[in-house]
Amino acid sequence: xxxxxxxxxxxxxxxxxxxxxxxxxxxxxxxxxxxxxxxxxxxxxxxxxxxxxxxxxxxxxxxxxxxxxxxxxxxxxxxxxxxxxxxxxxxxxxxxxxxxxxxxxxxxxxxxxxxxxxxxxxxxxxxxxxxxxxxxxxxxxxxxxxxxxxxxxxxxxxxxxxxxxxxxxxxxxxxxxxxxxxxxxxxxxxxxxxxxxxxxxxxxxxxxxxxxxxxxxxxxxxxxxxxxxxxxxxxxxxxxxxxxxxxxxxxxxxxxxxxxxxxxxxxxxxxxxxxxxxxxxxxxxxxxxxxxxxxxxxxxxxxxxxxxxxxxxxxxxxxxxxxxxxxxxxxxxxxxxxxxxxxxxxxxxxxxxxxxxxxxxxxxxxxxxxxxxxxxxxxxxxxxxxxxxxxxxxxxxxxxxxxxxx
Numbered sequence: 001x002x003x004x005x006x007x008x009x010x011x012x013x014x015x016x017x018x019x020x021x022x023x024x025x026x027x028x029x030x031x032x033x034x035x036x037x038x039x040x041x042x043x044x045x046x047x048x049x050x051x052x053x054x055x056x057x058x059x060x061x062x063x064x065x066x067x068x069x070x071x072x073x074x075x076x077x078x079x080x081x082x083x084x085x086x087x088x089x090x091x092x093x094x095x096x097x098x099x100x101x102x103x104x105x106x107x108x109x110x111x112x113x114x115x116x117x118x119x120x121x122x123x124x125x126x127x128x129x130x131x132x133x134x135x136x137x138x139x140x141x142x143x144x145x146x147x148x149x150x151x152x153x154x155x156x157x158x159x160x161x162x163x164x165x166x167x168x169x170x171x172x173x174x175x176x177x178x179x180x181x182x183x184x185x186x187x188x189x190x191x192x193x194x195x196x197x198x199x200x201x202x203x204x205x206x207x208x209x210x211x212x213x214x215x216x217x218x219x220x221x222x223x224x225x226x227x228x229x230x231x232x233x234x235x236x237x238x239x240x241x242x243x244x245x246x247x248x249x250x251x252x253x254x255x256x257x258x259x260x261x262x263x264x265x266x267x268x269x270x271x272x273x274x275x276x277x278x279x280x281x282x283x284x285x286x287x288x289x290x291x292x293x294x295x296x297x298x299x300x301x302x303x304x305x306x307x308x309x310x311x312x313x314x315x316x317x318x319x320x321x322x323x324x325x326x327x328x329x330x331x332x333x334x335x336x337x338x339x340x341x342x343x344x345x346x347x348x349x350x351x352x353x354x355x356x357x358x359x360x361x362x363x364x365x366x367x368x369x370x371x372x373x374x375x376x377x378x379x380x381x382x383x384x385x386x387x388x389x390x391x392x393x394x395x396x397x398x399x400x401x402x403x404x405x406x
Contacts, residue, residue: 021050
């Protein structure tokens, strides 16, 4: 008798651990600037180096997760994250902090690559993605509320990421140690749908750049332009993160009912309006409305983009590559936002980013429409148990958890 179908919680946990560093980037960079002899620009450069290292790991490992085995790579990534972030948290020497951030970033990227590949192989990648986003949003929100109460210093957010990696480690025992040959689809040695995948990856680079251009200067907009206190700005961010949780829950409940093209295209267009509203805010209501609505929509669209990338290759390589391209945009976002704001002011920055997002929504929607007309991907077809030799062993999925039907 088949075991009951369960969700792959190890993949959800890996997703959470891998994405936590980018989610905590604003507080990490702020505390680096406040707790070490670094300027805001220098602290931002360290954050960018962390994200670039994470993206590099994704690009290098996109086609190697199957070969090396998810358990081995996941443990290696978690170890690097724990040692890198933990070491950076414990030292006040700037070179050591930089090295730890880069090592930890590579670990985060490795963990994310394993999670993305496993999610793409799952029968319902969108549901698993929304659970992962829910996990990282909830954890990041709790940390944003908790870390300020624990005192100053650059080490607290870095230590939180390191301890999360340590906590996730035991769950890697439920990942397979190697890839089962039965899972590898015939004819998929090369990346399938290269044009669609490259177009989506390129669009996601600029999509993430626009999001993080605003995120990188949102605090300055609230303080300098909207004339709010630091407490008010922090309260807006806390509510915005809560709205993000609601967005993830809504995306999970909606599922594939609207397809992927409508949530991605219309959602990106709405985000463009939110960015323009937030960047032009001169008081609390406008600032709060823009930031909260933006944080509500952002994870919804992201979940559908990840599911779209998963549909392009059931082995998860496009999911990893699209995620790494997104990390590149994330790394460049704060610097881009600062430069645009210094050159033209916050309102013009918001209009520029919004217009760019409207343009980017066109190719992303086109990829989603084309993917929606494709037949059922190989990974979603039933896996037939074929005895290879006596005693017969049923074929297993590479990302097997406690239940063989996951």
